[in-house]
Amino acid sequence: MKATRLAIPEVVLIEPKVFGDARGFFFESFNQKAFNEATGTNHQFVQDNHSRSSKGVLRGLHYQIQQPQGKLVRVVRGAVFDVAVDIRKSSPTFGQWVAEELSEDNHRQLWVPPGFAHGFVVLSEMAEFLYKTTDYYAPQFERCIAWNDPDLAIDWPNMGMAPLLSAKDGAGRKLSNADCFN
Incomplete structure (x- = not known):
């Protein structure tokens, strides 16, 4: 797999090696050891989530102020514009964001570490989003x-x-009034 640190270096774009032919494709969607090496972390995952949304649905920008969640996100059907916002007050990139298009065609994944708000908007007619x-x-x-x-x-x-x-998303707070991480 290829791992690329984005403008906020803790956020990592992961591109798996995809093997394809006329029959379809295969790729390893997750490997704990490879993930730890690519991100320089030792996070363990405890929950998998799956959402389905129509075109134009925007979910976010979500986070948990306690029990913060790191998220490894990907799209298995359709396409989304995926965003991570640094909300760690002590960070030199506080209030900055990075974004990537994730789709069923590019197989990209985005590592959004704890301490970040996360959201996405659906670009295709429908998208299935796993994290x-x-x-x-x-x-x-x-x-x-x-x-x-x-x-x-x-x-x-x-x-x-x-x-x-x-x-809930329509009532989101401005960053200047939000609970943030230190």
Whole structure:
């Protein structure tokens, strides 16, 4: 697999080696040892999640202020624009974001470490999104930063439509008023 550190070096783009022919393809979607070597971490995953969303659905920017979750994310059907925002106040990249397109065709995965808010918007007619987490879901600690916070100025793709948001995501806070990590 190929691992590329992004502009925020703790966020890592992982591109597996895909073996394909006329019959289809095969790739190793996860290997703990290879993941640890690629990211320079020793995180263990405890939960797998799967979501399905229609075009224009925007989920995020989510995080847990306690029991923070690292997320290894990928798309198995469709395509998304995936975003990680550094919300660690002590970090030199606090308030900065990185993004990658993840799709069923490119097989890319994104490692979003604990201490980051995460979100995505669906680019295709539908997308199925899988992610592994390093801690369990704890709704009492879940927080949401506004996807359109002008201080973050995330360059979301123009979908030709307003994003479709849950009530929770529509009520996200600005980073300046959000609970952040030290």
